[in-house]
Amino acid sequence: MSDIKARIDEIVNGNDVVLFMKGTALFPQCGFSSRAVAILDHLNVKFETVDVLQDAEIRNGIKDYSDWPTIPQLYVKGEFVGGSDIMMEMFEAGELQQLIADKDVAKA
Amino acid sequence: MCLTRPSLKTLLPFAKQTAYMGNMSDTFTGPVAAEITKRLEESLDPSHLIVRDDSEQHRGHAGHDPRGESHFTVEIVSTRFEGLNRVQRQRLVNQALAELLKERVHALAIKARAPGE
Numbered sequence: 001m002s003d004i005k006a007r008i009d010e011i012v013n014g015n016d017v018v019l020f021m022k023g024t025a026l027f028p029q030c031g032f033s034s035r036a037v038a039i040l041d042h043l044n045v046k047f048e049t050v051d052v053l054q055d056a057e058i059r060n061g062i063k064d065y066s067d068w069p070t071i072p073q074l075y076v077k078g079e080f081v082g083g084s085d086i087m088m089e090m091f092e093a094g095e096l097q098q099l100i101a102d103k104d105v106a107k108a
Numbered sequence: 109m110c111l112t113r114p115s116l117k118t119l120l121p122f123a124k125q126t127a128y129m130g131n132m133s134d135t136f137t138g139p140v141a142a143e144i145t146k147r148l149e150e151s152l153d154p155s156h157l158i159v160r161d162d163s164e165q166h167r168g169h170a171g172h173d174p175r176g177e178s179h180f181t182v183e184i185v186s187t188r189f190e191g192l193n194r195v196q197r198q199r200l201v202n203q204a205l206a207e208l209l210k211e212r213v214h215a216l217a218i219k220a221r222a223p224g225e
Contacts, residue, residue, distance in 0.1 A: 082195050089194060
Protein backbone atom coordinates (compact mmCIF):
# COMPACT_ATOMS: atom_id res chain seq x y z
CA MET A 1 0.00 0.00 0.00
CA SER A 2 1.42 3.37 -0.98
CA ASP A 3 1.89 6.09 1.60
CA ILE A 4 -0.74 8.32 0.07
CA LYS A 5 -3.35 5.58 0.02
CA ALA A 6 -2.60 4.88 3.68
CA ARG A 7 -2.94 8.59 4.47
CA ILE A 8 -6.31 8.82 2.71
CA ASP A 9 -7.49 5.58 4.33
CA GLU A 10 -6.72 7.10 7.70
CA ILE A 11 -8.69 10.26 6.90
CA VAL A 12 -11.80 8.57 5.48
CA ASN A 13 -11.91 5.90 8.16
CA GLY A 14 -11.13 8.31 10.99
CA ASN A 15 -14.16 10.56 10.40
CA ASP A 16 -17.84 9.75 9.86
CA VAL A 17 -18.22 12.33 7.09
CA VAL A 18 -15.32 13.72 5.06
CA LEU A 19 -15.41 16.10 2.14
CA PHE A 20 -12.31 16.47 -0.04
CA MET A 21 -12.74 19.93 -1.53
CA LYS A 22 -11.07 23.00 -2.96
CA GLY A 23 -10.73 25.58 -0.20
CA THR A 24 -12.23 25.34 3.27
CA ALA A 25 -15.79 25.06 4.53
CA LEU A 26 -15.66 28.77 5.36
CA PHE A 27 -13.95 29.81 2.13
CA PRO A 28 -14.65 27.35 -0.68
CA GLN A 29 -12.59 28.07 -3.80
CA CYS A 30 -14.92 26.47 -6.33
CA GLY A 31 -18.65 26.47 -6.97
CA PHE A 32 -18.96 22.69 -6.80
CA SER A 33 -17.15 22.51 -3.46
CA SER A 34 -19.26 25.40 -2.20
CA ARG A 35 -22.44 23.55 -3.13
CA ALA A 36 -21.23 20.37 -1.42
CA VAL A 37 -20.52 22.28 1.81
CA ALA A 38 -23.95 23.95 1.69
CA ILE A 39 -25.61 20.54 1.45
CA LEU A 40 -23.63 19.14 4.39
CA ASP A 41 -24.43 22.25 6.44
CA HIS A 42 -28.08 21.69 5.72
CA LEU A 43 -27.90 18.04 6.82
CA ASN A 44 -26.73 19.12 10.25
CA VAL A 45 -23.98 16.51 10.46
CA LYS A 46 -20.49 16.81 11.83
CA PHE A 47 -18.09 16.79 8.91
CA GLU A 48 -14.40 17.13 8.26
CA THR A 49 -13.05 18.87 5.16
CA VAL A 50 -9.71 18.37 3.45
CA ASP A 51 -8.47 21.22 1.26
CA VAL A 52 -6.80 19.53 -1.71
CA LEU A 53 -5.34 22.87 -2.85
CA GLN A 54 -3.08 22.77 0.22
CA ASP A 55 -1.78 19.27 -0.47
CA ALA A 56 -0.69 18.23 -3.95
CA GLU A 57 -0.18 14.62 -2.89
CA ILE A 58 -3.77 14.29 -1.70
CA ARG A 59 -5.08 16.29 -4.66
CA ASN A 60 -3.66 13.69 -7.04
CA GLY A 61 -4.02 10.69 -4.74
CA ILE A 62 -7.71 11.17 -4.06
CA LYS A 63 -8.51 10.90 -7.76
CA ASP A 64 -6.94 7.43 -7.91
CA TYR A 65 -8.27 6.41 -4.51
CA SER A 66 -11.86 6.10 -5.72
CA ASP A 67 -11.12 6.19 -9.45
CA TRP A 68 -12.98 9.51 -9.57
CA PRO A 69 -11.40 12.34 -11.57
CA THR A 70 -13.03 15.37 -9.93
CA ILE A 71 -13.23 17.30 -6.67
CA PRO A 72 -15.25 17.52 -4.39
CA GLN A 73 -15.61 13.94 -3.16
CA LEU A 74 -17.78 12.88 -0.25
CA TYR A 75 -17.08 9.90 2.00
CA VAL A 76 -19.46 8.62 4.66
CA LYS A 77 -18.20 6.02 7.15
CA GLY A 78 -15.30 5.18 4.87
CA GLU A 79 -17.41 4.74 1.74
CA PHE A 80 -17.24 6.91 -1.36
CA VAL A 81 -20.64 8.52 -2.01
CA GLY A 82 -19.97 10.78 -5.00
CA GLY A 83 -19.24 14.30 -6.16
CA SER A 84 -21.40 17.42 -5.98
CA ASP A 85 -23.84 16.42 -8.76
CA ILE A 86 -24.57 13.14 -6.99
CA MET A 87 -24.80 14.85 -3.61
CA MET A 88 -27.39 17.29 -4.97
CA GLU A 89 -29.42 14.56 -6.70
CA MET A 90 -29.39 12.42 -3.58
CA PHE A 91 -30.26 15.39 -1.39
CA GLU A 92 -33.23 16.33 -3.56
CA ALA A 93 -34.44 12.73 -3.54
CA GLY A 94 -34.04 12.47 0.26
CA GLU A 95 -31.46 9.71 -0.21
CA LEU A 96 -28.60 11.57 1.40
CA GLN A 97 -30.70 12.21 4.51
CA GLN A 98 -31.55 8.50 4.56
CA LEU A 99 -27.91 7.48 4.20
CA ILE A 100 -26.93 9.74 7.09
CA ALA A 101 -29.68 8.21 9.24
CA ASP A 102 -28.90 4.62 8.21
CA LYS A 103 -25.21 4.99 8.94
CA ASP A 104 -25.86 6.60 12.30
CA VAL A 105 -23.64 9.57 11.56
CA ALA A 106 -22.70 12.00 14.35
CA LYS A 107 -24.72 15.22 14.41
CA ALA A 108 -23.14 18.66 14.14
CA MET B 109 -13.27 32.94 -6.84
CA CYS B 110 -16.19 32.06 -4.68
CA LEU B 111 -15.38 33.45 -1.28
CA THR B 112 -18.95 33.58 -0.10
CA ARG B 113 -20.99 30.58 0.72
CA PRO B 114 -24.36 30.58 -0.97
CA SER B 115 -27.26 29.36 1.11
CA LEU B 116 -29.06 26.22 0.10
CA LYS B 117 -32.08 28.34 -0.75
CA THR B 118 -30.16 29.99 -3.55
CA LEU B 119 -28.59 26.74 -4.66
CA LEU B 120 -31.70 24.64 -5.09
CA PRO B 121 -33.25 26.61 -7.94
CA PHE B 122 -29.91 26.36 -9.72
CA ALA B 123 -29.86 22.60 -9.38
CA LYS B 124 -33.45 22.21 -10.44
CA GLN B 125 -33.32 24.38 -13.49
CA THR B 126 -33.56 22.47 -16.71
CA ALA B 127 -30.59 22.60 -19.00
CA TYR B 128 -30.59 25.41 -21.48
CA MET B 129 -31.34 23.76 -24.77
CA GLY B 130 -29.99 26.47 -27.04
CA ASN B 131 -29.66 26.11 -30.76
CA MET B 132 -26.90 24.18 -32.45
CA SER B 133 -24.43 27.05 -32.38
CA ASP B 134 -24.95 27.53 -28.64
CA THR B 135 -24.62 23.86 -27.84
CA PHE B 136 -21.54 23.16 -29.94
CA THR B 137 -19.50 26.26 -29.34
CA GLY B 138 -16.01 24.97 -29.97
CA PRO B 139 -13.65 22.08 -30.63
CA VAL B 140 -13.65 20.78 -27.04
CA ALA B 141 -17.45 20.65 -26.92
CA ALA B 142 -17.40 18.88 -30.28
CA GLU B 143 -14.86 16.35 -28.97
CA ILE B 144 -16.93 15.72 -25.82
CA THR B 145 -20.01 15.17 -27.98
CA LYS B 146 -18.18 12.82 -30.32
CA ARG B 147 -16.71 10.68 -27.55
CA LEU B 148 -19.99 10.38 -25.68
CA GLU B 149 -21.88 9.49 -28.85
CA GLU B 150 -19.31 6.83 -29.71
CA SER B 151 -19.13 5.22 -26.28
CA LEU B 152 -22.65 5.58 -24.85
CA ASP B 153 -24.94 5.85 -27.88
CA PRO B 154 -27.17 8.45 -26.19
CA SER B 155 -30.79 9.05 -27.18
CA HIS B 156 -30.46 12.59 -25.81
CA LEU B 157 -27.30 14.62 -25.34
CA ILE B 158 -26.68 18.24 -24.46
CA VAL B 159 -23.15 19.53 -23.98
CA ARG B 160 -23.22 23.02 -22.57
CA ASP B 161 -20.17 25.26 -22.24
CA ASP B 162 -20.38 27.06 -18.87
CA SER B 163 -16.89 28.55 -19.05
CA GLU B 164 -18.00 32.17 -19.23
CA GLN B 165 -19.72 31.83 -15.86
CA HIS B 166 -16.35 30.94 -14.39
CA ARG B 167 -14.26 33.76 -15.85
CA GLY B 168 -11.66 34.78 -13.27
CA HIS B 169 -12.12 31.65 -11.11
CA ALA B 170 -9.25 29.38 -10.28
CA GLY B 171 -9.07 26.93 -13.16
CA HIS B 172 -10.63 29.21 -15.74
CA ASP B 173 -8.80 28.71 -18.99
CA PRO B 174 -8.24 31.84 -21.12
CA ARG B 175 -8.79 29.65 -24.19
CA GLY B 176 -12.34 29.06 -22.94
CA GLU B 177 -14.06 25.67 -23.05
CA SER B 178 -12.93 24.69 -19.54
CA HIS B 179 -16.27 24.17 -17.75
CA PHE B 180 -19.08 22.02 -19.11
CA THR B 181 -22.42 20.55 -18.20
CA VAL B 182 -23.39 17.27 -19.85
CA GLU B 183 -26.97 16.08 -19.88
CA ILE B 184 -27.19 12.58 -21.26
CA VAL B 185 -29.81 9.86 -21.62
CA SER B 186 -28.65 6.38 -22.58
CA THR B 187 -29.88 2.79 -22.24
CA ARG B 188 -26.34 1.99 -20.97
CA PHE B 189 -27.29 3.60 -17.66
CA GLU B 190 -30.13 1.17 -16.98
CA GLY B 191 -29.62 -0.72 -13.74
CA LEU B 192 -26.59 1.38 -12.76
CA ASN B 193 -26.38 3.62 -9.72
CA ARG B 194 -25.35 7.28 -9.88
CA VAL B 195 -21.67 6.64 -9.26
CA GLN B 196 -21.52 3.94 -11.94
CA ARG B 197 -23.25 6.20 -14.46
CA GLN B 198 -20.90 9.09 -13.88
CA ARG B 199 -17.94 6.73 -14.10
CA LEU B 200 -19.01 5.74 -17.62
CA VAL B 201 -19.14 9.39 -18.64
CA ASN B 202 -15.84 10.19 -16.91
CA GLN B 203 -14.17 7.20 -18.54
CA ALA B 204 -15.35 8.24 -22.00
CA LEU B 205 -13.86 11.69 -21.40
CA ALA B 206 -10.83 10.65 -19.34
CA GLU B 207 -8.14 12.25 -21.52
CA LEU B 208 -10.08 15.49 -21.85
CA LEU B 209 -10.61 15.67 -18.09
CA LYS B 210 -6.91 15.20 -17.49
CA GLU B 211 -5.68 17.75 -19.99
CA ARG B 212 -8.25 20.27 -20.96
CA VAL B 213 -11.54 20.23 -19.09
CA HIS B 214 -11.42 21.70 -15.61
CA ALA B 215 -14.99 21.02 -14.49
CA LEU B 216 -17.77 18.78 -15.66
CA ALA B 217 -21.27 18.64 -14.22
CA ILE B 218 -23.10 15.46 -15.23
CA LYS B 219 -26.78 14.60 -15.40
CA ALA B 220 -27.03 10.98 -16.48
CA ARG B 221 -30.39 9.25 -16.91
CA ALA B 222 -31.74 6.09 -18.41
CA PRO B 223 -34.69 6.47 -20.83
CA GLY B 224 -37.99 7.04 -19.07
CA GLU B 225 -36.50 8.42 -15.85
